[in-house]
Amino acid sequence: MGARRAIFATKNMRATSARELPLQPGSSRPRDFRLYWVAGGINLLGSQASGLVLPLVALAVSGSPAAAGLVGGLGLTGRLVAAPAAGVLADRLPRKGMMVTALLVAAGAMAVVAGTLAVDAATLGILAGAAFVEGVAQAGYESAGAGAIRRVLPPDDQRALARLEARNHAMQIAGPLLGGALFQLARWAPFLADVVSYLVAATCVAAIRTDLSPQRTDHNSFLADLRTGLRFVWEHPFLRFVTIWAAGINFVFGALIYHTILVAGRRGDLPVSIGLILTIASVGGLAGALSAPRVLRHLRPAVAIPIASWATVGLVAALCVARQPWSYGLLFGLVFLLTPMVAIVFQSRAITITPDHLQGRVATVIGTTGEALRVFAPVLAGALVARYRPDAVALIFAALLAVLAAYATVNVRNLRTGTALVRED
Template sequence: MGGDAGPEGEGGSLRGNRDFVLLWGGQLVSELGVRATGVALPLLVMAMTGAPALAGLAGFCGALPYVLFYLPAGVLVDRWDRKKVMLVCEAGRCLALGGIPVAVWAGRLTFPHLMVASFAAGTFFVFFSVADKSVVPALVPARQLPAAVAHLEARSRAAGLAGPPLGGLLYGMGQALPFVYDALSYAVSFTATFLIRTDLRVERAQPPAGLGHELLEGLRWLAREPFIRLSTALVGAINLTVEALKLTLVVLAVRHAGSSATAGLILGCYGAGGLAGALAAPRLTRRASPGRVAIVLTWLWAVLLLPLALVPPVPVLCGLAAAIAFGGPLWNVVMVGHQYRLIPDGLLARVKSVVLLVSWGTIPLGALAGGLLLDQAGARTTGLCLAAFMAAIAAAATLSPTIRAAAPAP
């Protein structure tokens, strides 16, 4: 999918699309803040408490809204002005994260405060992400959707590359600084979203029915699409594993290298691998069937996770992190492009909210399970568990006739 030169896609460059560029640029700055905080939050919790399990609990609080709010968010975003939803969410995240450095400077920061702020930011993220992913077809012509997905992947992976080292560097300069940057990044994203001119409201042929009825409408559509349903379940299991992996990498860096900058470096290599995958995705996935992508990548990830059990040195950890992350964009470009081609516009937010609930709802479990495993069993056993779980995911994909037979959408 897409052109040979990178994520320009078969529909040509998107640089002339003012509103898409605003969305892309604002979210690039915002995602840099999210990734920086993703390194800083567990480091801050471990500095306050010395307990990896509590670092996992803080991550659990931030991801718990994925389970609680994705389904109602999908119904409500299909009713509301999606631009206003995005603006409110960015303002809310700015306030939630901005309170952390204020508490640090006042000497009043507590672990419950971090949990509440993390939960609030996660809640605003849920509503923003449903709206953000639903507006792409409104901003981009259908022929440019593959290019748009690749651009969004490159944005996310670029933030994953630069954000963790930035978070580690800022944290080393002062515990509050990553959270200051994160709060300011939401203000930038708010401004960029405000400048979008396209009408992002959903046109409905009929007035909204009850929340339950509209939610069931999205669920019924998804039930009739077996590949999207099964591939979404696979993503949920994969994301659980990856979230535990990220915490494992941070703990290994702190315990074996004793440096917050090393944690940022390892997660930065994870981001570099993801960015390389995003740039290569249009070329590598052009003729790939979704089923083949699912099977090959899950087995590859299972093999790459196994060396974690050996607690390798930092250079090896960097290489493993980059190699694991390389496959993520390949998966997303194929699967998300497949979804955009099949899901009707009037059901987009509702169906995507279900997909996001399953895909992202396992993340709190991954953070919690990773923290508990590291705390109780150590890094070696955690690495073995992650590799075994990913192998089970790969076996399930391989044995599924629906996955094996899946072909690209027309």
């Protein structure tokens, strides 16, 4: 009964967005957002650097590609297993302390990998255990960080969220390059860099002055809190819509990228060509994130979201005539140029309508649903590549995206109703 009353109350609360919270004289929010931004960027840089070479190290240690793949998948497994508990804890515990603790645990896991590699004592068990522990720690950091973001967002929240998107795309470009360069120096070097990145990120989070603790008003059991978060997402039309949309996009894009890699491999393209495709895609995402606030100042979300969604369908369908790596890269770059704008609008609205004491659980539900579905993306890509020609597969993916585009377009029509999905400023 307590959980049901809590849901009813939060549905009738007026959520206040970051842009509606006035900055008081001497407010530390801009400074704290910069620290939050740097912490996440440094963390992602180190994780991308070590994540690139972890399967290579596992392969060298075990000599088994299957074992190397297992180690690579354990990080994601740790995140998915820990995510439900992490989401609840992020709405119970002091979020800053939870973020720092998670970063230090992850640093310890990577320190074990770096140390055992340095003395040539690494085993498959050590690598697998460290990957799993790091995944669990990352789940804790991400849930607490998602719960805290509303407290540090500047008044112009869409611009701030665009900076976060741009940071993520930039680190996805720089991280693998750093990891590859360090791996050439020594097998343990990327993992030591990851340790340093975790420690720097923990220092940045610890320096945040804003109180990030959740505004907890009830004291239900752990399972009741978990059910409350799930029920709030499912019963809120917009959050349910975003969860389904994000899961679908993650799944289709994940399968599309694996499809491209597999097709390029079957054609005999060099690995550098595949890397070029993914790099161009990341550059497109970076440009899209940087330009999104300017576009949204001149184009209402009710117009921008359908345009971007249907343009993405056309670009993916155009892959059926792409033959060279540069053409694949160009189309991928244009696709990822459009998607940050939609993601920023949805994320801004989700943060706005979610009460503070549910931020961690809601963000975890949305994110984990997408990640869990994405696990099956390589399976779909492999099955389609084995059975159909590349042009037919491209059209299949375009059809799936058309379903998502239609879903988004229909839901965005509710903008002018009392249950508006996206606020028009």
